[in-house]
Amino acid sequence: MSQISSNSYREGRAALVICETINTAKEIYEELKSSIKGEIILYSRSDKESLSKIDKELEPGDVIVATNLAGRGTDIKVSKKVNSNGGLFVILSFLSENTRVELQAFGRTARKGKPGSAQIIACTEHLQHDFRSATSLEEAKITRNRLAAEKISSMMDDVSEMNLREDLFSEYCETLHDIYKKTDGDDRKVIVAIMNEFWGIWLQIKSEDIEQRKKSELQQSLKKDLSVARQESSSQTSPCSSIYHYINFGNIFLDDKKWENSARLFDKAMKQDKSWAAIAFYSHAYCTIQLSKGDYLTQAKEDLQKAQESLKYLCEECLVCLQFIKMASVDSGKGEPSSLEKQMTSKCSMYRFFDKNITEAIQKIDEIKEKGRDAIAKKSPVFSLVSDADEALQLEADNLYSRGLKYVFSVEEKPRFCWEGLVVFLLGVLQIVAGALLTVFTVGTLAQIGMGLISEGISDCIEGITAMVTGEFSWKEWAIGKAISIGVSIISFGVGKIISKGFKAAKTAIKAIGKKLKSLPKFLSKQVKQSLSTVTKTNMKNAVKHTAKKIAEELLFYGLEKAEEKALEKILEGIKNEVTKGIVKDVKTNLEKEPLATLVDHVVLLDLLNKDQLRHVLEDKDIKKHLLSTYKQLGKSALQPLYADLSWQNKLNSSIIKVLDSAAEGTKEKLVQF
Missing domain, CATH: 3.40.50.300 (P-loop containing nucleotide triphosphate hydrolases)
Structure with a gap:
């Protein structure tokens, strides 16, 4: 102042x-x-x-x-x-x-x-802690200058260490530059990722030598170690003994469909640490199915079971973290879940989807083994496990992708040519030919039996073609169907009728031959040949017409049956979707009005408080009868809107049935005219 x-x-x-x-x-x-x-x-x-x-x-x-x-x-x-x-x-x-x-x-x-x-x-009280022991300002300045000099000296040491690290990093960059020149594609990505990880681990191991400024020793060691690591990476060996390095190498061969090389690298990853090798076991099972050597289905199943066991460790780790996060959220008093809680919840859900995929593959392998058939594995991107609309799950799928799970697969029965179907088809052809010949050469007496053989032959041909297309056939089912068909024929025509027709046919044939022998001196005269030729041609023409008609009918009704099945599937799917939407909408609306936790607590409390009253109500027959009628009325009123919303499916169903019926009738008329 x-x-x-x-x-x-x-x-x-x-x-x-x-x-x-x-x-x-x-x-x-x-x-x-x-x-x-x-x-x-x-x-x-x-x-x-x-x-x-x-x-x-x-x-x-x-x-x-x-x-x-x-x-x-x-x-x-x-x-x-x-x-x-x-x-x-x-x-x-x-x-x-x-x-x-x-x-x-x-x-x-x-x-x-x-x-x-x-x-x-x-003021002395306001001085820094290191200066407070000074008795005068000059002494405080001397202490300050000494500390500043020490700080500058330490900074110069840091600068020296930074220069050494810069020189070592330059050496590493030269190695990386050479890798980029000599590799490309997935090989480059995997090798560069491995070398980056190796570089970070090397710096940690050599940290004491770096602090001691052992420049020449460090430079020599780095050159040698980088050369060894590069050679190992080029030969699909992990210099860090990492599971994920072997998985990435295996994925390269997997994309090239080199199943044996890929399986060998996945096997190396599995041997590193079985507890955390879920992805390696899973991918190895895929390669085993693709190779299809020996008892490959049993081997693939064992790999999938081990993958499931390993996946449990990841799930347990995730669940424990999630529990701690929820406990911390409760202590903090926050009502809404934190971003970390949402992330861990999505991770747990992603693991459950992966586990479900493994379970389905194991079940399918068991089914195929029971049939004694072969299997194939169809792969798809790992992102296909979850919905594209769920961004959180897609991020977790990307996390699995970065750890080496590029694909997931489904197991299916391997398509095969059904030789049984071919045999049945040929039997059908023989039946058609036999029926046609029987109709032609028995002068019409066994025409009905011939036509029955033609019908059975056409049915067997269609069944044989279907079996050859789908690869599915059962002799047992075919025999049962054939027995039923023959039984129906016997019931329809009667055994006696068939026998009498046989006698009549024989008698007619004998009479015809006797008359011809009596009236004609020479059996093989020109006139007889012409008449027999005319009859044969006429019968053959009629048989061919009937056969063509029967084939067209069978094919048409087979196609209409398949079309009707598809239409009914679509209708039922639409009904299912509409009902699901309605139920989900009602549930969401109710949950918005009253949270689920509160509702559950309320129900539990009511159950504890009113248990005696509920027992009394149910024991009274009049009250019980009244309650049942009330619930029936409530049920009818609740289902009525759903039924009303599905009226368009009912109309569509009836319209399709009418169209199919009219098409069948029109086709029958054309066939009759034909």
């Missing part, structure tokens, strides 16, 4: 008070505001408004309270009166960590030959 106030020999000066922190500057500003006769300015920010306050010249009695911002390159202007009274008076209210800051602050005054002075005014 004495420096900025007027006295007997001079007028007042202007002052600049430099504080260590913004809070200290504000406190001093508030303390001085009432006692300063001139203008007092707070300068703690370097924005335009603050700069405009100190842009004008300071008059005698004016004071600026500022942080160290004013001590770095800020030009404080003072009036001629201030310069004539001794210039700007600078007060440094703290002992800086080094001399540079102190000199910068003092340099705000006595600039360009103008007068000025500066002073440090600091």
